[in-house]
Amino acid sequence: MHLPILLDPSLGSTLQAQIVAQMRALIEHRMLPPGAAVPATRDLGRQLGVSRNTVTAAYDELIAQGYLYTERAVGTFVARTLPDHLIRSPDSHDDLRSGAEHRALNLPLPYGGRGLTGLHRPAQPELDADFVFGRIDPRSFPERTWRRLITECLGGAAERMSEYSHPAGLPELRQLIVNHLASTRGMVASAEQVMLVAGFQQGIDLVAHLFVGTRTPVVMEAPTYRGAAFLFESYGAQVIPVTVDAHGVEVRQLPQRRVKLVYVTPSHQFPTGVTMPLHRRLALLEWAARNGAYILEIDYDADFRYEGAPLPTLQSLDRNGCVIYVNSFTRSLGPGLRIGYMVLPRDLVRTATTIKSLMDNGLPWLEQAALTQFIRDGSYDTHLRRLRTAHEARRNALISALRARLPDVRVQGADAGQHVLLHLPDACPPASEVQTAARRLGTGVYPLADSPAWFHELLPAHERCLMLGYTHLAEAQIEGGIDALAAALGH
Numbered sequence: 001m002h003l004p005i006l007l008d009p010s011l012g013s014t015l016q017a018q019i020v021a022q023m024r025a026l027i028e029h030r031m032l033p034p035g036a037a038v039p040a041t042r043d044l045g046r047q048l049g050v051s052r053n054t055v056t057a058a059y060d061e062l063i064a065q066g067y068l069y070t071e072r073a074v075g076t077f078v079a080r081t082l083p084d085h086l087i088r089s090p091d092s093h094d095d096l097r098s099g100a101e102h103r104a105l106n107l108p109l110p111y112g113g114r115g116l117t118g119l120h121r122p123a124q125p126e127l128d129a130d131f132v133f134g135r136i137d138p139r140s141f142p143e144r145t146w147r148r149l150i151t152e153c154l155g156g157a158a159e160r161m162s163e164y165s166h167p168a169g170l171p172e173l174r175q176l177i178v179n180h181l182a183s184t185r186g187m188v189a190s191a192e193q194v195m196l197v198a199g200f201q202q203g204i205d206l207v208a209h210l211f212v213g214t215r216t217p218v219v220m221e222a223p224t225y226r227g228a229a230f231l232f233e234s235y236g237a238q239v240i241p242v243t244v245d246a247h248g249v250e251v252r253q254l255p256q257r258r259v260k261l262v263y264v265t266p267s268h269q270f271p272t273g274v275t276m277p278l279h280r281r282l283a284l285l286e287w288a289a290r291n292g293a294y295i296l297e298i299d300y301d302a303d304f305r306y307e308g309a310p311l312p313t314l315q316s317l318d319r320n321g322c323v324i325y326v327n328s329f330t331r332s333l334g335p336g337l338r339i340g341y342m343v344l345p346r347d348l349v350r351t352a353t354t355i356k357s358l359m360d361n362g363l364p365w366l367e368q369a370a371l372t373q374f375i376r377d378g379s380y381d382t383h384l385r386r387l388r389t390a391h392e393a394r395r396n397a398l399i400s401a402l403r404a405r406l407p408d409v410r411v412q413g414a415d416a417g418q419h420v421l422l423h424l425p426d427a428c429p430p431a432s433e434v435q436t437a438a439r440r441l442g443t444g445v446y447p448l449a450d451s452p453a454w455f456h457e458l459l460p461a462h463e464r465c466l467m468l469g470y471t472h473l474a475e476a477q478i479e480g481g482i483d484a485l486a487a488a489l490g491h
Contacts, residue, residue: 169196273413
């Protein structure tokens with residue numbers, strides 16, 4: 001059992017006090033429900049990287065306060081009845097620092113929310129080349145066309161602006177998305193199956209609303225996207241990690257029992273960048289049908305493939321209605337637009353629409369209307385073609401520079417997407433030291449261990465990886481940045 005606890009030695013409180021406070025918060029917010037078993041002291045100590053004695057002392061304190069109880073030779077459990085005076089009692093928090101730290105340790109989020117840092121990094125204009133992940137080139141946004149469309153949509157829009165949008169999105173936009181997916185991804189769906197969401201994260205959140213409760217098993221790639229893993233854990237999910245190899249998630253390692261949900265990124269796995277081949281996709285679909293599971297397919301970076309034809313989506317191969325497909329305009333138009341979309345199996349549409357209406361009452365009408373016209377008049381297809389051409393040129397510049405300056409560095413994930421992984425040779429310093437040295441030379445590079453990735457187990461090989469985003473940089477910046485990286489590595 002994995003508990004969402006994060007310890008910070010830099011805080012003024014002891015590690016024991018932090019364990020007590022965060023477990024108490026999990027219990028009070030029912031993320032650890034009454035009667036639930038908690039990990040053995042040895043297991044939790046191993047997870048947190050502290051001694052068994054520290055965990056034992058924390059458990060003893062929680063038992064004394066009435067939060068836990070122990071059954072000899074069985075285990076330790078959350079108390080079935082918590083006296084009212086224990087819930088949010090000021091007296092029970094005397095060991096915590098007051099103010100911001102007190103509040104952060106009691107947030108009903110994994111790790112008090114602190115583990116979410118690093119998902120999105122701010123721009124660092126002081127760097128000559130910043131290979132940060134997740135950035136798009138602001139110069140690529142079709143600003144003039146978008147301004148015109150917004151102005152056109154605003155003409156006579158008083159009535160539309162005074163009404164709520166449908167929670168699933170504008171019907172015409174949903175139909176245009178269906179048409180786009182049919183022509184580019186070979187997918188067959190109806191507009192009624194399309195749900196507009198505010199990007200990938202809200203799509204994942206909606207799926208969590210549908211399926212996940214306390215101890216719900218959710219299979220995830222290992223490694224995977226931290227924002228998804230933490231979100232599922234915030235709902236109380238039991239995250240089951242399954243290793244990613246050179247072909248994506250290892251289907252043979254999937255549990256042979258009923259599992260509600262499996263999360264995958266088959267087109268360009270995050271963070272490794274590998275693509276799941278057709279035979280592996282078919283095996284995954286067969287496993288899902290056999291075990292009664294739904295597959296959450298995040299079609300991440302599918303619009304940007306530089307070598308070979310795109311493979312069929314899992315949704316297009318699905319014959320049992322078990323795939324929930326999620327994509328977004330974030331990677332092509334920018335995260336500021338906040339429009340993504342899902343394609344749902346028919347049996348989930350009604351429930352998902354109800355949940356979506358409780359989440360946000362629909363996305364902003366104006367942005368949907370402008371995007372509708374942008375797709376309808378062919379501007380989006382033109383924009384995508386330009387982006388692919390620009391991204392491929394930058395990818396080629398990156399690969400050429402790496403081959404010339406760092407031929408002993410292994411590059412992974414370069415056939416698609418907007419980032420690559422660099423595997424440093426054993427003779428090189430750790431990635432964190434390389435990051436520091438490169439920054440002194442005006443270049444930002446980022447260790448995989450410090451990226452938005454989630455690791456069930458951080459292996460030594462992960463400590464020797466760098467993640468480089470590159471599609472937002474000019475070719476000259478890329479070449480200069482790789483020169484700086486080579487200098488940082490002593491080449």
